[in-house]
Amino acid sequence: MAGEMSMIGSVILALLLAGYLGQQYLPPPKPKVIGLDLGTTFCSVGVFQAGTGEIEVIGDDEGRKSIPSVVSFTPTGVLSGHEGQELSDINPQNTIYDAKRFIGKIFDLETLEKESARYPFKVIYNNGSAEFLVSTNSTFTITPEFIGSRLLLKMKKMAEKQLGVPVEKAVISVPAEFDERQRNYTIRAANLAGLDILRVINEPTAAAMAYGLHKAEVFNVLVVDLGVSSVWSHINDLPLAGNNKLGGQDFTQRLLQYTTERVRQQFGVPPTLKADIQILRQAVEAAKLNLTQQPHVHLHVPLHLQTTGINEDLEEKVLFEEELTRELFEKLNEDLFQKILAPIETVLIEGHLEKQEVDEVVLVGGSTRIPRIRQLISQYFGKEPNTSVDPDLAVVTGVAIQAGIMGGSWPLQVSAIEIPNRQLRKTNFG
Structure with missing residues (x-):
């Protein structure tokens, strides 16, 4: 009996030694599961690196850690992320963003019409669901989950290029308020991108993991x-x-309303062309971001205002310039x-x-x-x-940790205890 115990002990010791030597001298295995943050405005993908215990948020070809949640349809193809966003000025009717606001959600016609009024692209009602009307070589409708799938596919390809191996499995985050239908439609978007979703994790839970609070004494x-x-x-x-x-769109909307009124005061008419409204929205969105670091910013926005001549509508090219201050921004949104x-x-x-x-x-x-x-x-x-954590990357960091757990990364230098992903109670305020 003592001999058998000694043999078992020797085997265990040999396994531990082999594991230690493998960790020290062999290249770590490639991550098996990626973590995805399919955000309303930006998306990110991350992985847990076995061996080092580090989280890598994967960048695009230019090293950018997030890609805009934008998909643009053209006669020659479909462009996602930064490439899609670059077409938003010249192709606003066919450039879709904010699709996450619509995915899996049930609308009545009146609510959808009110919700979609802010966008330059056409949102249509289809038996309680929202779809987007696109016109390129032909006119057709696109679902929100298809938009999501194009973004997820782009991040899948980014991960495969960085890791050098095919990627088929993922963990994905969703807002805590998403119901079962919205979660299922998010999974459907991932499936369309060729991904098998192992787990759906609430965004606040992912954020807590990113801060290390799942293993801290708090x-x-x-x-x-x-x-x-x-x-x-x-x-x-x-x-x-x-x-x-x-949310952040509401803060941008207040600035947009203010600048639209300033255009009317300076030139006699407000911007009415969808392309003008879009470029003005982008300018004030950039101004909002800059005002977090600077006390004031200066807008330079070229517009094509529609004015009325004697017998016809005229298009006048103007340059709208305006000084925006942090104090003004805070007053507009207080x-x-x-x-x-x-x-x-x-x-x-x-x-x-x-x-x-x-x-x-x-x-x-x-x-x-x-x-x-x-x-x-x-x-x-x-x-x-x-x-201590970049707020833009907190969710994807936590999702990548969960992906490492689901992928069985060893040695996993985080707590291997999964945070429960139970359905949480919520209260909405109007």
């Missing part, structure tokens, strides 16, 4: 996920509250910023917590870079939020 974690489509607060996977009608606190208060009440009991406040989504938003959150909790 009990109460509040994730403020202020993306382009929603605000969510999440404490240890229990209560959830949000405003799914508030009521929206204040709404961010309401779901935070709700989630604390439902979690039976005082704000002093929150151990960590972490930020997700590009809009959490806005100084006024960070100031409000800091003032509310009496301490600075955790900003």
